[in-house]
Amino acid sequence: MNEEAYLDLVMDALHQKIKEINTKIAGNEKDIESMHDYFWENYTEFDEYGYEIYDNSNALKSRMKEQDDYAKMRIRYEKMLDAPYFGRVDFCYEGEDEPETYYIGIANLAKKRAENPYVFDWRAPVSGLFYDYDKGAAQFTAPSGVLTGEITKKKQYKIRYGKIIYILENDMNIDDEILQQTLSEHADASLKSIVTTIQKEQNSIIRDTTHRILAVQGCAGSGKTSVALHRIAYLLYHNRKNLSAAQVLILSPNSIFADYISRILPELGEENICEMTLDDFAYRELRSYGEAEDRYDEIEKRLHMDSMGDFLTEEADAKQTKEYVEELNAFALSLEWELMNFKDFHYKKMEMKESEISDLFYEKFADVPILSRMEKIGEYLIDAEETLRNKNMEDDQKQEIFDRLNRMYETRNILKLYLRFLSESNRDGFCIRNGMIRYEDVYPLLYLKYTLLEAPKRREVKHLVIDEMQDYSYLQYVLLSRIFHCPMTILGDKVQTMAENRQDVLTFLPKIFGKEVHRVYLNKSYRSTSEITEFASRLLQEENVQTVERHGELPQTISCYSTEEMYETLAEDIKGREDAETIAVLCLDAADAKKTAEQLQAKLPEDIPVTLLTKDSMKFGRGISVMPFYLAKGLEFDAVFIPETEKYVTSLHKQALYIDATRALHFLRLYEVQI
Numbered sequence: 001m002n003e004e005a006y007l008d009l010v011m012d013a014l015h016q017k018i019k020e021i022n023t024k025i026a027g028n029e030k031d032i033e034s035m036h037d038y039f040w041e042n043y044t045e046f047d048e049y050g051y052e053i054y055d056n057s058n059a060l061k062s063r064m065k066e067q068d069d070y071a072k073m074r075i076r077y078e079k080m081l082d083a084p085y086f087g088r089v090d091f092c093y094e095g096e097d098e099p100e101t102y103y104i105g106i107a108n109l110a111k112k113r114a115e116n117p118y119v120f121d122w123r124a125p126v127s128g129l130f131y132d133y134d135k136g137a138a139q140f141t142a143p144s145g146v147l148t149g150e151i152t153k154k155k156q157y158k159i160r161y162g163k164i165i166y167i168l169e170n171d172m173n174i175d176d177e178i179l180q181q182t183l184s185e186h187a188d189a190s191l192k193s194i195v196t197t198i199q200k201e202q203n204s205i206i207r208d209t210t211h212r213i214l215a216v217q218g219c220a221g222s223g224k225t226s227v228a229l230h231r232i233a234y235l236l237y238h239n240r241k242n243l244s245a246a247q248v249l250i251l252s253p254n255s256i257f258a259d260y261i262s263r264i265l266p267e268l269g270e271e272n273i274c275e276m277t278l279d280d281f282a283y284r285e286l287r288s289y290g291e292a293e294d295r296y297d298e299i300e301k302r303l304h305m306d307s308m309g310d311f312l313t314e315e316a317d318a319k320q321t322k323e324y325v326e327e328l329n330a331f332a333l334s335l336e337w338e339l340m341n342f343k344d345f346h347y348k349k350m351e352m353k354e355s356e357i358s359d360l361f362y363e364k365f366a367d368v369p370i371l372s373r374m375e376k377i378g379e380y381l382i383d384a385e386e387t388l389r390n391k392n393m394e395d396d397q398k399q400e401i402f403d404r405l406n407r408m409y410e411t412r413n414i415l416k417l418y419l420r421f422l423s424e425s426n427r428d429g430f431c432i433r434n435g436m437i438r439y440e441d442v443y444p445l446l447y448l449k450y451t452l453l454e455a456p457k458r459r460e461v462k463h464l465v466i467d468e469m470q471d472y473s474y475l476q477y478v479l480l481s482r483i484f485h486c487p488m489t490i491l492g493d494k495v496q497t498m499a500e501n502r503q504d505v506l507t508f509l510p511k512i513f514g515k516e517v518h519r520v521y522l523n524k525s526y527r528s529t530s531e532i533t534e535f536a537s538r539l540l541q542e543e544n545v546q547t548v549e550r551h552g553e554l555p556q557t558i559s560c561y562s563t564e565e566m567y568e569t570l571a572e573d574i575k576g577r578e579d580a581e582t583i584a585v586l587c588l589d590a591a592d593a594k595k596t597a598e599q600l601q602a603k604l605p606e607d608i609p610v611t612l613l614t615k616d617s618m619k620f621g622r623g624i625s626v627m628p629f630y631l632a633k634g635l636e637f638d639a640v641f642i643p644e645t646e647k648y649v650t651s652l653h654k655q656a657l658y659i660d661a662t663r664a665l666h667f668l669r670l671y672e673v674q675i
């Protein structure tokens, strides 16, 4: 069958599918309506135990869920009307004479359930052939085992509005015209699906189901975030019974980033996944001790430190290390003896000698964290008493027992204990600044809490994604390993650190998570033009980055004689980029971003709005966004402008400049004010 005829066949099948779904949705809608009517007409006569109400609401729920599934299916098929497939492989199985043809698209499309699909989902086992091999010998893993053979043909399609724009048949991998064309498109306000051009090295990460903990070190723009999200879509597709979107959690740097990545999974036909920042989690856990500074407060402080500050940052950094964790462990151990003040226990007819309590404390319950241990002894006592009296104890009596036992601790206040640790270890004995817990003490405090009390286990999370892995410390990974016991995808770039000194987390991750950490490297950058990538690499003397050959304007640094002239020039340059969907003006800190946004808005016409993004912003959209560098991490823009580069002098500033420069897809311009 020729290509046009096959496309017609698939389009007909799609229209037919959509028609069938519409009929099902309409039928279901009627059923749901009549179920509602039946409920309201009869609920007064339902049985008194609520069984009928329960049955009714369950039936209604399952219909609504079905309706929801149909609606999602319809969206997927409607999307396929535009481009029903993007690839094809003809694969001749070993021992066969004729090849089988497989078309690959964003979802499966078959006439009936058991029939051979017209189009295979990109995540289907056979679709791996498309991403992993050129023409020639190939294999893929099917549920029945490894199947070998030969790819006799491989094609890529550009189909728009259901019409073939072009077909490419080639021997090369997908690093070709279609990739080039995709990369030269404009950036959107959300991360895009890359299913049509996933590269071999990316595919092996996406389809890796053998390693529990996958850690990916990839250069800027190498597709780490994209790969992580496609991997989730892949795992959800292959493991529907054991993994749902609600059980996947992504640790993201901030809400803007969360918004930026939020549309990709729905685009791939999956539900969106939960997202949180580690700081938010820590604040919730430490809420009873007061407010705490966040990561951005800390960066802002460091951006403005002079040479005197080096000592302070070193001290703060030292509090996030393995050595500090060991000191905290030693302190926690010393509390076993120092914190306790055992006495004989009496309550009503219950009694226990001091020596018995201390035996239980140091022997029977020695494995329980120290501050939870008296509660365990309480439960033990209560259990014995209830058995003896053959009667359950009242809650208030139980509480009284716990309270009395807990009074045998000198204190149970973690903040007080942490302060004691600081002064005993000859450190500055405060951890509060301007009424808030200092950022450098937030995670040590949380660590102490989880050492002295049971750490909460997030068992509902069955897969954790940690993006920007370089921004988490040794101590934070130890905490994460205590909270989450699930498979993980950890991604980042040691070069894009937001600290003065680079840390390579891959060196210590196996010490925390064990040998199960599998490391993978991505060295090719897809985001920026070769000129931008080379310019950015020179900023930090990075030599390992390969680029996809795609060219654009050379980044320039414009020298101005005054700040006023700089803003004028910047505003004019921005006006000249009306082709860009997203423009970022990236500044060193929050105050500069605010000032720049105001200056630009004053110089630009009202119909060109300028949006200032702060650490509390929740969304990122098209148009002109102004923000400090640290909020641009993970994002990308058609054009990036960096004003006042003369301010970037320290090693942290240089890191900031690198992060800024690597955000640009097509255009990058810098401005310096000559002093």
Ligand SMILES: Nc1ncnc2c1ncn2[C@@H]1O[C@H](COP(=O)(O)OP(=O)(O)OP(=O)(O)O)[C@@H](O)[C@H]1O
Pocket (backbone or CB within 6 Å): 179, 182, 183, 192, 193, 194, 197, 198, 199, 202, 218, 219, 220, 221, 222, 223, 224, 225, 226, 227, 493, 496, 526, 527, 633, 634, 635, 636, 662
């Ligand atoms: N195989 C691919 N095909 C098409 N585009 C790709 C591919 N891989 C990556 N890209 C594009 O490259 C850009 C960078 O991807 P992504 O943001 O996932 O990279 P990253 O490694 O997380 O970047 P960074 O660390 O710099 O934030 C995105 O526009 C993405 O769509």
